[in-house]
Amino acid sequence: MNIFRLLGDICHLVAIIVLLLKIWKTRSCAGISGKSQILFALVYTTRYVDLFFTYVSLYNSVMKVIFLASSYATLYLIYVKFKATYDFNHDTFRIEFLLIPCVILSLLITHDYSPVELLWTFSIYLEAVAILPQLFMVSKTGEAETITSHYLFALGAYRALYIVNWIYRYYTESFIDGIAVVAGIIQTILYADFFYLYITKVLKGKDFKLPA
Amino acid sequence: MGDIVAHDEL
Helix, strand or coil: CCHHHHHHHHHHHHHHHHHHHHHHHCCCCCCHHHHHHHHHHHHHHHHHHHHCCCCCCCHHHHHHHHHHHHHHHHHHHHHHCCCCHHHCCCCCCCCHHHHHHHHHHHHHHCCCHHHHHHHHHHHHHHHHHHHHHHHHHHHHHHCHHHHHHHHHHHHHHHHHHHHHHHHHHHHHHHCHHHHHHHHHHHHHHHHHHHHHHHHHHHHHCCECCCCE | CCCCCCCCCC
């Protein structure tokens, strides 16, 4: 564990809490892509099946349980409790276009052909693109609530900090996981446009609106 | 496919 990874995990946690609080406080999931949240729940479920097989540390296990529980809580809020506020008309990204390539890619490029490893690989590839339905929704409506943009920023910053952590680990431990690194870089690049607008607009107190 | 990597990250 190094400071970059810890900061990354904290950003990840903050993102999830911000999203849950936003939905809970406003009693609405307007502007939130339920499809991205389904994909994230799938990411955590397939990655953290190792909770039953490998123990890394108490920190790891607790965080995994939090990520799993919060992702299903988010789905419950969107699809059950505040279903009436769910903006399904704008949440039209076809997730099979992400799921099928991720399944194929995880069968082609993996560290090992064991069920748990294949699920882990799939979860890494899927996480890289899971935000696309949300970004698609923002681009469709042309705007995002400020709190939603904070959520997206924290979620994007998390993987960007992991990249710094991987560079650090490469030099200090000679540790490198090619699959996670390449997927993590792609994941971060997908947020690049958003980061730019967030920094130039939201941090200056303006609304998050895409240029017309 | 390369070495098996221990997944100690989240």
